[in-house]
Amino acid sequence: MREDIKEVLISEEQIQEKVKELGKALTEEYDDKFPLVIGVLKGSLPFMADLIKNIDTHIELDLMDVSSYGNDMVSSGEVKIVKDLNTSVEGRDVLILEDIIDSGLTLSYLVNLLQYRKAKSVKVVTLLDKPEGRKVDLVPDLAGFVVPDEFVVGYGLDYAEKYRNLPYVGILKPEVYQG
Numbered sequence: 001m002r003e004d005i006k007e008v009l010i011s012e013e014q015i016q017e018k019v020k021e022l023g024k025a026l027t028e029e030y031d032d033k034f035p036l037v038i039g040v041l042k043g044s045l046p047f048m049a050d051l052i053k054n055i056d057t058h059i060e061l062d063l064m065d066v067s068s069y070g071n072d073m074v075s076s077g078e079v080k081i082v083k084d085l086n087t088s089v090e091g092r093d094v095l096i097l098e099d100i101i102d103s104g105l106t107l108s109y110l111v112n113l114l115q116y117r118k119a120k121s122v123k124v125v126t127l128l129d130k131p132e133g134r135k136v137d138l139v140p141d142l143a144g145f146v147v148p149d150e151f152v153v154g155y156g157l158d159y160a161e162k163y164r165n166l167p168y169v170g171i172l173k174p175e176v177y178q179g
């Protein structure tokens with residue numbers, strides 16, 4: 001897999017240090033609030049697994065799978081719920097975990113949906129933030145790293161479902177997706 005990567009953007013060590021820092025901040029923020037932590041499948045799974053081990057207060061977990069119409073590399077803004085929550089968000093403090101915010105369309109849809117379902121609060125933590133890609137005004141409450149406007153893979157992020165299991169985040173060589 002490594003031979004497909006042009007550059008390691010964020011190392012495994014940097015990620016592990018960051019999840020500790022984010023976990024600490026979330027522990028303080030959600031102490032005694034029993035938040036519902038929602039991972040957005042599938043990209044947030046490695047981040048979710050590592051981050052929650054660093055949150056030192058009670059949390060409840062749930063998962064959602066959404067797909068945006070369009071291809072893998074460009075989000076269209078139209079979001080379809082592929083797997084909904086098992087839990088009611090009404091009156092709950094909700095924390096959404098994402099792998100990356102690019103256009104912001106997926107998350108702004110989700111935040112609106114959970115507010116409509118009467119969550120008490122809805123906050124967003126993303127491992128990666130790509131502000132240059134933004135099409136709607138969405139600012140994460142916490143972000144691990146700001147990344148440039150390039151297609152990145154690893155640590156949950158895929159190209160054609162591959163590379164999610166890399167322990168770091170890297171930039172794919174263009175020849176990999178240009179064929």
Ligand code: XMP
Nearest residue numbers: 075101102103104105106150151152157158
């Ligand atoms: P939006 O544009 O709605 O998109 O904020 C969020 C989703 O788009 C995917 N995405 C990427 N996936 N490398 C990826 O592997 C990237 O650089 C990238 N940029 C956006 C991703 O599925 C994310 O959840």
Ligand code: MG
Nearest residue numbers: 043072157158
């Ligand atoms: Mg994807």
